[in-house]
Amino acid sequence: xxxxxxxxxxxxxxxxxxxxxxxxxxxxxxxxxxxxxxxxxxxxxxxxxxxxxxxxxxxxxxxxxxxxxxxxxxxxxxxxxxxxxxxxxxxxxxxxxxxxxxxxxxxxxxxxxxxxxxxxxxxxxxxxxxxxxxxxxxxxxxxxxxxxxxxxxxxxxxxxxxxxxxxxxxxxxxxxxxxxxxxxxxxxxxxxxxxxxxxxxxxxxxxxxxxxxxxxxxxxxxxxxxxxxxxxxxxxxxxxxxxxxxxxxxxxxxxxxxxxxxxxxxxxxxxxxxxxxxxxxxxxxxxxxxxxxxxxxxxxxxxxxxxxxxxxxxxxxxxxx
Amino acid sequence: xxxxxxxxxxxxxxxxxxxxxxxxxxxxxxxxxxxxxxxxxxxxxxxxxxxxxxxxxxxxxxxxxxxxxxxxxxxxxxxxxxxxxxxxxxxxxxxxxxxxxxxxxxxxxxxxxxxxxxxxxxxxxxxxxxxxxxxxxxxxxxxxxxxxxxxxxxxxxxxxxxxxxxxxxxxxxxxxxxxxxxxxxxxxxxxxxxxxxxxxxxxxxxxxxxxxxxxxxxxxxxxxxxxxxxxxxxxxxxxxxxxxxxxxxxxxxxxxxxxxxxxxxxxxxxxxxxxxxxxxxxxxxxxxxxxxxxxxxxxxxxxxxxxxxxxxxxxxxxxxx
Numbered sequence: 001x002x003x004x005x006x007x008x009x010x011x012x013x014x015x016x017x018x019x020x021x022x023x024x025x026x027x028x029x030x031x032x033x034x035x036x037x038x039x040x041x042x043x044x045x046x047x048x049x050x051x052x053x054x055x056x057x058x059x060x061x062x063x064x065x066x067x068x069x070x071x072x073x074x075x076x077x078x079x080x081x082x083x084x085x086x087x088x089x090x091x092x093x094x095x096x097x098x099x100x101x102x103x104x105x106x107x108x109x110x111x112x113x114x115x116x117x118x119x120x121x122x123x124x125x126x127x128x129x130x131x132x133x134x135x136x137x138x139x140x141x142x143x144x145x146x147x148x149x150x151x152x153x154x155x156x157x158x159x160x161x162x163x164x165x166x167x168x169x170x171x172x173x174x175x176x177x178x179x180x181x182x183x184x185x186x187x188x189x190x191x192x193x194x195x196x197x198x199x200x201x202x203x204x205x206x207x208x209x210x211x212x213x214x215x216x217x218x219x220x221x222x223x224x225x226x227x228x229x230x231x232x233x234x235x236x237x238x239x240x241x242x243x244x245x246x247x248x249x250x251x252x253x254x255x256x257x258x259x260x261x262x263x264x265x266x267x268x269x270x271x272x273x274x275x276x277x278x279x280x281x282x283x284x285x286x287x288x289x290x291x292x293x294x295x296x297x298x299x300x301x302x303x304x305x306x307x308x309x310x311x312x313x314x315x316x317x318x319x320x321x
Numbered sequence: 322x323x324x325x326x327x328x329x330x331x332x333x334x335x336x337x338x339x340x341x342x343x344x345x346x347x348x349x350x351x352x353x354x355x356x357x358x359x360x361x362x363x364x365x366x367x368x369x370x371x372x373x374x375x376x377x378x379x380x381x382x383x384x385x386x387x388x389x390x391x392x393x394x395x396x397x398x399x400x401x402x403x404x405x406x407x408x409x410x411x412x413x414x415x416x417x418x419x420x421x422x423x424x425x426x427x428x429x430x431x432x433x434x435x436x437x438x439x440x441x442x443x444x445x446x447x448x449x450x451x452x453x454x455x456x457x458x459x460x461x462x463x464x465x466x467x468x469x470x471x472x473x474x475x476x477x478x479x480x481x482x483x484x485x486x487x488x489x490x491x492x493x494x495x496x497x498x499x500x501x502x503x504x505x506x507x508x509x510x511x512x513x514x515x516x517x518x519x520x521x522x523x524x525x526x527x528x529x530x531x532x533x534x535x536x537x538x539x540x541x542x543x544x545x546x547x548x549x550x551x552x553x554x555x556x557x558x559x560x561x562x563x564x565x566x567x568x569x570x571x572x573x574x575x576x577x578x579x580x581x582x583x584x585x586x587x588x589x590x591x592x593x594x595x596x597x598x599x600x601x602x603x604x605x606x607x608x609x610x611x612x613x614x615x616x617x618x619x620x621x622x623x624x625x626x627x628x629x630x631x632x633x634x635x636x637x638x639x640x641x642x
Contacts, residue, residue, distance in 0.1 A: 145574070147468050147473050147475075148471060148473075148474075150469060152469075152575060154452055154576020154577065155451070155576050155578040156609075157576075158608050158609070161573040161574070161576075161608070161609075162574055166566060166570055168489075176606060176607060181606075245487060249486040252482040252485050253480065253482070253483055253574065254574075255475020255477055255481075255482075283487060285482050285502075288482075291477065
């Protein structure tokens with residue numbers, strides 16, 4: 001018998017399910033739309049049947065021993081999804097217990113940033129590290145924090161909301177109801193907001209002036225920056241300045257070995273990493289200077305989220321061996 | 322035989338040594354000036370002899386089994402004091418190994434905020450808590466962070482430098498060489514700086530206008546506030562606004578059950594706690610609202626620092642049982 005787990009990445013648009021070995025290899029994957037189901041129970045049924053179907057397609061020697069789920073606002077302590085901004089089902093959704101009643105195996109639930117952090121620790125660039133942080137940069141900004149080899153969950157399972165720390169009082173309006181949150185500056189939409197702020201502040205000609213706000217993507221701003229567009233380059237500089245300043249705070253509090261940037265916006269590479277590192281160093285308390293690495297994820301980009309989700313349950317199963 | 326440890330609190334002015342039982346009772350205490358010694362080795366000799374003398378004064382059934390030291394920039398991992406701002410001896414000072422060679426018992430070194438956090442966990446208001454933070458408010462602002470029942474030391478043993486996170490770019494000059502650090506706003510000197518800023522900004526009459534900067538203390542500003550002096554009250558409001566805002570960040574990152582305010586400035590009580598709590602709640606991400614307590618230290622004020630230092634070594638000794 002060969003044991004295997006399912007890793008599930010629940011996004012606002014799609015749910016991705018993969019089967020992942022103890023070595024972090026994703027041997028099969030499938031995708032289905034998240035929100036086309038009439039209610040959360042129907043969604044759970046679909047998710048369970050997709051996992052079962054994927055298992056049935058494997059050699060009969062494979063046995064499912066657990067499911068790890070990375071979900072928006074997923075709480076490790078309760079297994080619930082709680083008031084996720086990008087899901088239409090509100091309140092507290094019993095994801096862990098619901099999935100367990102369908103599949104009868106242990107289920108581990110957490111948010112996608114915690115899943116990414118465990119994935120990095122078990123299979124990625126953080127192998128051998130005890131203290132590190134993963135920042136996920138996409139529609140929002142999430143963070144998974146590892147201290148002394150363990151995921152920091154906090155008293156309620158919701159630690160790691162770095163995206164909702166304050167950049168400044170009376171700053172940009174955030175979807176969470178506050179203003180000035182880090183993710184309103186540092187995320188794919190944050191970069192777009194910054195580009196439009198710079199277009200307003202400056203009289204510099206820019207290819208950006210041909211795009212509407214709804215047209216332009218973070219990836220396109222990156223492409224324009226690569227082509228030398230000054231405002232686009234400045235947008236990354238501004239983003240890195242704010243991220244670097246806040247990372248200096250996080251380093252002062254937690255003293256990690258490394259900070260990994262993960263997800264969509266991190267693909268901008270040097271455009272984002274260089275100003276982030278420079279501004280972090282500038283803002284660091286002297287004890288911490290030139291010690292902390294800022295690194296890209298060491299996980300295979302394509303399956304990274306699913307492998308991270310699988311790491312959640314592999315770590316749980318390892319503990320119980 | 323009754324086992325006992327020495328708790329040592331090294332301050333810029335005085336060193337306090339106490340003998341502390343496993344139950345956290347300080348049964349004897351002595352004090353000597355820290356910086357009257359010609360070099361660090363002479364200081365170490367004096368410290369060891371003060372501890373030995375204190376033991377000799379006890380019934381012969383008492384046996385010293387370890388020493389815990391809370392010291393500025395004390396590093397748990399190495400046992401060294403590294404470039405402490407308020408000590409005249411610079412570089413890396415081998416406190417742990419030096420003391421061990423004199424006394425031949427295990428030595429645990431950390432900074433005073435970490436000592437306070439362990440003291441709170443073993444003997445104070447954090448008994449039974451797994452996730453909490455202690456903020457020490459005196460000449461500076463220190464923090465000791467406990468996650469999942471363990472002190473957060475970070476990759477180099479220097480985690481917890483919340484005092485050097487950023488309130489704002491181009492803010493007040495800090496002794497650490499940066500500007501805008503939290504401790505330039507929230508500490509005893511920070512309160513004084515705020516009071517003088519408010520005297521400059523406002524035309525309100527105030528008893529504070531009779532004091533020079535070097536004359537007035539944080540305690541006196543507290544007394545004037547209690548008597549209804551508007552600028553003094555406003556100085557606490559401003560201090561609480563900044564501390565509350567930064568604590569909201571820390572809660573978003575770590576999700577603690579409680580935050581303890583410890584040391585000199587925390588004695589201002591309601592004057593400080595009320596605006597801090599109010600502004601923290603205002604800045605909290607919705608998940609965390611009305612969950613996190615802000616509490617005074619539960620340790621006996623007089624011996625708190627020494628009991629905290631003793632907790633450092635008791636926790637180490639407990640691990641090895």
